[in-house]
Every structure is written in C-alpha cells, then in structure tokens.
Amino acid sequence: MPELPEVETVRRGLAPVMEGALVNRLELNRADLRFPLPEAFAEKVSGRRIVSLGRRAKYLLIELEDDLTLISHLGMSGSFRIEETVQGDFHHARSKDSKHDHVIFHVEHDGKHQKVIYNDPRRFGFMHLWKRSELDLYPAFAELGPEPTGNALDADYLARRLSGKSQPLKGALLDQTVIAGLGNIYVCEALWRSHLSPKRQSGTLVTPGGRPKKELTRLTEEIRAVIVDAIAAGGSSLRDHIQTDGSLGYFQHSFSVYDREGEACRMPGCGGTVTRITQSGRSTFYCPTCQK
DNA sequence: ACTTGACCCTGACAGC
DNA sequence: TGCTGTCAGGGTCAAG
Structure with missing residues (x-):
C-alpha cells in the first residue's frame, strides 16, 4: 500500500505520540518480518527516547537517542495504529487481524501511556x-534518487537519467534510483496528468542534445504536483480517521486512472476509456486516447 | 549495462 | 459453504 504520501501521512500521524516519547518497552511477537528483526532489537530500543520522526522516500525513520535510527519500511501491507493503554484491558476485544500485530512500541509521553502497533x-x-551518522551508507539509501518534492528533482536531472533509455516510462519512474518514493499508483497518476503513455520509451522525452523536451518538463511538474496533492489529502484524512480507531495509512484516496479499468477517462474532453495493461508483471492503468 | 520475471507472504474477491 | 484461481500500493535477486 504505502507509497511516499502514505508514509508521510503515517509519519505525521505518529509524530504527536512518538516524538519526545520514551519507549518503555518494545514488544516483539515474532522474530522476523521480511528479514530477521535486528539483533537484540527490544533491548536496544527499550529505555530509549525518540528524538524525532523522519522519512526518506518510502522509509519511516524513527530517530532514537544515541545516534541510532530505526528504519521502518511498510512493504505492501504494513500499517501503524495507536491505542490507549488502558489499565485492566486484559479482556479487551482484539481486532480480527491482531495476529499480525508484530511489533508494539509501549511509549510514554508527558505521563501518558500509549501503544504504537505495527501490523503487517x-x-x-x-x-x-x-547509526544515524552513517545513514547514507544504509544499502537502500546509497543508490536512492531524489525526493519528488525536493529541489534536486528537475527536468534537467530527469533528462540526464532518461537520456538514451529504451525502457518504458512506467518502469523508469518506478525505479527508486531515478526518483525515490513513487509507486505503482502515483506513476500511473503522474503519467495520466502529463498525457504521456506508460509505454513511451523514456529516451524520447530528451532532445538529441540531452535537453528535456517540453513534455518532460510537464511530467516533472506533474510528478511533484501529484505527490503534493496526495500528501495534502492524507493530512485531511488524518484528522477524520485517527480519532476513530487509531489506524494510520489505510485512508481512502480517489484516483483518476488507477484501478479504473473500463471507466470513462476523466480528462476533460477526452472521451476515451481507461485500459489496464501489464508491464513488468504489474498492472498499469492509462487512457490510450489522451496519453501518447 | 539494461531489462524482465520469479519470488517473498497473506488476504480479499470472483466464479464455480 | 467451500474450493480454486487471481490479484494486490514493494523490493531483491537471478537470468536473459
């Protein structure tokens, strides 16, 4: 589920509870997720204070005291939720998928005790x-491209990265070393907003001289805009959602092309039909009429 | 060097 | 009701 905007929304939702909090206990309900959990994980985190919450691409960064960063990636189905720690809640009804509550942070903030639960x-x-001071050496970060909303992403950069490439745009934009944080949904959305086909060969957006064509400049703008819009939408959904059940990260978005196979294209005046194709094993949604 | 495909795992859903 | 097949928003690795 989580692409960059969702992880950012999770970060903002967790910040009031976690930033400045003391982790009294880290409860582990299994020894591994996709990879083994860190050696002596509970011992290293318990008793430490959380300095701040950060994010890099789709990675949530829980900054702890003593130059230690807990890097959390939500994969496809990871989510966090916040629960009050109620005295005597031994008989509290457990939600149906609590069997996937793998890591629980028991935190204390201004005398208030809460649980931050990772479910996946x-x-x-x-x-x-x-080590926070060596975060750039973390293997996944070493090769990571620029943030889509950062200054490092501009049309000239993309021209350098896409020049000469025969790879379809869909795949190039999913490549985290080109842009960090885009996933299947927002690549589809950005291409639709740019009127560009996901099958278009990446190098054709660059002039023979290596300059960005106008459509690449447009694409750069739309990538930034679709992410900014989604983060804003996540922020507004946070206010409604967080108070009801404490869950973060599964708010409902509405997309323009993603998951709209067979529906009328929403581009004004287009009249086309959204189509689904498979590219490198994943679904792509686009409108063949207005995306060229 | 580049690009694609299989794979990790569980749950939801459609069709029989 | 239950079975089976298909699909899912990510990343990594091997093979073409």
Whole structure:
C-alpha cells in the first residue's frame, strides 16, 4: 500500500505520540518480518527516547537517542495504529487481524501511556537499526534518487537519467534510483496528468542534445504536483480517521486512472476509456486516447 | 549495462 | 459453504 504520501501521512500521524516519547518497552511477537528483526532489537530500543520522526522516500525513520535510527519500511501491507493503554484491558476485544500485530512500541509521553502497533499481514515490511551518522551508507539509501518534492528533482536531472533509455516510462519512474518514493499508483497518476503513455520509451522525452523536451518538463511538474496533492489529502484524512480507531495509512484516496479499468477517462474532453495493461508483471492503468 | 520475471507472504474477491 | 484461481500500493535477486 504505502507509497511516499502514505508514509508521510503515517509519519505525521505518529509524530504527536512518538516524538519526545520514551519507549518503555518494545514488544516483539515474532522474530522476523521480511528479514530477521535486528539483533537484540527490544533491548536496544527499550529505555530509549525518540528524538524525532523522519522519512526518506518510502522509509519511516524513527530517530532514537544515541545516534541510532530505526528504519521502518511498510512493504505492501504494513500499517501503524495507536491505542490507549488502558489499565485492566486484559479482556479487551482484539481486532480480527491482531495476529499480525508484530511489533508494539509501549511509549510514554508527558505521563501518558500509549501503544504504537505495527501490523503487517504479508510481512513484506522490515525494520533495521542503523547509526544515524552513517545513514547514507544504509544499502537502500546509497543508490536512492531524489525526493519528488525536493529541489534536486528537475527536468534537467530527469533528462540526464532518461537520456538514451529504451525502457518504458512506467518502469523508469518506478525505479527508486531515478526518483525515490513513487509507486505503482502515483506513476500511473503522474503519467495520466502529463498525457504521456506508460509505454513511451523514456529516451524520447530528451532532445538529441540531452535537453528535456517540453513534455518532460510537464511530467516533472506533474510528478511533484501529484505527490503534493496526495500528501495534502492524507493530512485531511488524518484528522477524520485517527480519532476513530487509531489506524494510520489505510485512508481512502480517489484516483483518476488507477484501478479504473473500463471507466470513462476523466480528462476533460477526452472521451476515451481507461485500459489496464501489464508491464513488468504489474498492472498499469492509462487512457490510450489522451496519453501518447 | 539494461531489462524482465520469479519470488517473498497473506488476504480479499470472483466464479464455480 | 467451500474450493480454486487471481490479484494486490514493494523490493531483491537471478537470468536473459
């Protein structure tokens, strides 16, 4: 589920509870997610204070005291929720998938005790501990591309990265070393907003001289805009959602093309039909009429 | 060097 | 009701 905007929304939802909090106890209900949990994980985190919450691409960064960063990736099905710690809640009704509550942070903040629960049915998520001062050496970060909303992403950069590539745009934009944080949904959405076909060969957006064509400049703008919009939507959904059940990360978005196979294209005046194709094993949704 | 495909795992859903 | 097949928002690795 979580692409960059969702992870950012999770970060913002967790911040009031976790930033500045003391982790009294880290409860582990299994030894591994996608990878083994860190060596002596509970011992290393318990008793430490959380300095701040950060994010890099789709990675949530829980910054602990003593130069330690807990790196959390939510995979496809990871989510966090916040629960009050109620005295005598031994008989509290457990939600139906609590069997996938793998890691529980028992935190204390201003005398208030709460649980931050990581749930992940498919266990494609993972957690690592890394020295904050050496975070750039974390293998997944070493090759990571720029953030889509950061200054490092511009049309000139993309022209350098896409020049000469025969790879279809869909695959190039999913490549985390090109842009960090885009996933299947927002690549589809950005291409639709740019009127560009996901099958278009990446190098054709660059002039022979290596300059970005106008459509690449447009694409760059739309990538930024679709992420900014989604983060804003996540922020508004947080306010409604967090108070009801404490869950973060599964708010409902509405997309323009993603998961709309067979529906009328929403581009004004287009009149086409959204089509689903498979590219490198994953679904792509686009409108063949207005995306060229 | 680049690109694709199989794989990790569980749950939801459609069709029989 | 239950079975089976298909699909899912991610990343990694091997093989083409």
